Amino acid sequence: MKFATLRDGSPDGALVVVSTDLRRAVKATGVADTLLAALESWERSEPRLLDLARSLNDGAIAGEFDFAGATLGPPLPRTWQWLDGSAFHSHGALMQRAFKHDHLDGAQTRPLMYQGGSDDFLGPSEDMPLPSETDGIDFEAELAVVVDRVPMGTSSATALEHVKLVMLANDASLRSHALPEKKTGFGWIHAKPATSFSPVAVTPDELGPAWRVGRVHLPMRVFWNGRAFGHPDAGEMGFGFHELIAHAAYSRNLSAGTIIGSGTISNENYRSVGSACIAERRAIEIEAHGHAVTEYMRFGDRVRIEMLDVNGNSIFGAIDQRIVPARR
């Protein structure tokens, strides 16, 4: 199944089921008004949503509309928790070397994770309003999963049962604030503005054999102002989502609708596949030339993030959005 959310003026939007080919959609009214409501009653709503998705994929049904013309929010415009990992070892190691971060014991055995704002997400084509061009505006292309309720103490052995949906994220960062906030140890407040998500969230079965060992084994395609920036493989995650979920649930319950992120996709062979965020490219430049060449984003810049299946079809639709100044 594939799900999207229409902006309709309400904070949670209106849930729609989308055809596998992303061409057609139908409102899920009658089953669940919102995706959050569907996740909170998944056992009851899933079979009825499956019926609706099958009917839609089988042919024309009442109420269907052209998905390309829809005004989309993110699949979950707001939810109860957003916990983002940093699960790609090549990214962590590179950033540490280039920016001289302190060595971190246990980086290979203990996932890094921060909690971000989850109440004001952006849709795939919505402008991203930010306070200043001087903040070091960066994109971060990531995978994210949505879970149902995960009780405290859930182990990685059973954690994947809780993964109900997968989607793409642009976890934007304000890099000028990242290092000062990192030094506090308290995580990121200024450095992490609203995160954006792909047009649709999909159930793991839509990924076919690419979904295995808690990872999505496909390249993430990133474009900056229309130019290819990187296509690292998301399958190279140092920790699988089952390990990230278990880490998150050590001392807390996770409510249904909690989103867990992978962190910036990154590969060991970054010289050939490129990167999924500007900071990593700058780190590569610093390693190669002693200084960074690539500047961060400017107002008006666009980032496009997409993932294709092995046949070249877009799985999630594309995040394609513009950076704009926040109104003050």
Next chain:
Amino acid sequence: MKFATLRDGSPDGALVVVSTDLRRAVKATGVADTLLAALESWERSEPRLLDLARSLNDGAIAGEFDFAGATLGPPLPRTWQWLDGSAFHSHGALMQRAFKHDHLDGAQTRPLMYQGGSDDFLGPSEDMPLPSETDGIDFEAELAVVVDRVPMGTSSATALEHVKLVMLANDASLRSHALPEKKTGFGWIHAKPATSFSPVAVTPDELGPAWRVGRVHLPMRVFWNGRAFGHPDAGEMGFGFHELIAHAAYSRNLSAGTIIGSGTISNENYRSVGSACIAERRAIEIEAHGHAVTEYMRFGDRVRIEMLDVNGNSIFGAIDQRIVPARR
């Protein structure tokens, strides 16, 4: 006005208005079913809640019940965002000296703040289930404010207009995880289990002259297993709540219902007034004797947190809860 939330099996509970003397309460059904709903429509709901509160305080009304016998959740069982500051300089300085944290530039000018789980709060008398006694279980007595929607870029000059409610918090910590997680820079996931709140949240006018310059100028009374542990004055906050709110809203909008915390209450004269968390007492012991004497909490231990007005009346009711092992 004073508000509380009854546990009724629903995730957000049932909103009640409580008399100023905390003796009687009445359901707010008809105005707003939940406190979150009231906050999300504050302009419309406030005058009607005020009418209800005045009627209740004036004398017997239909539907009133004995507040002492109510089964309470926290005023907001879940909300969209929980951002906790660390706004008491004496606490930060002491912890840095005793535990040899790195010196932090700008600690006096830039508030420390982390984002914690906001989807699974505990009520004032509810048991706190935790994974292990060996995690260094600590309480932290804090003040917290609840805001209506705060647009990105709101300045400290206007931020106090957004404060709708004030309450007490026990922001429990698992200290064994705090330092390793601090070193990552990513903030706290394992170290911060569910936060607990006082029986009632009050509008700032209920604090009278004690509410000024974005601070509550009254002592926080903390008891551990029935013994007085500390009574530091909450008015000694190094940053006022207006500054914490403006800090939080630099690059994000805050949804109505967002909770902003003060961090552990702490005073410069900690030797006479005591502390509001065990870690601080341990830091004082380390400074005095070279090693900590006081151990962290054990299962079965209780903490009580309360604030009295100048006449000795409880303003918020008391957090009084027990630490228990989580069921695995």
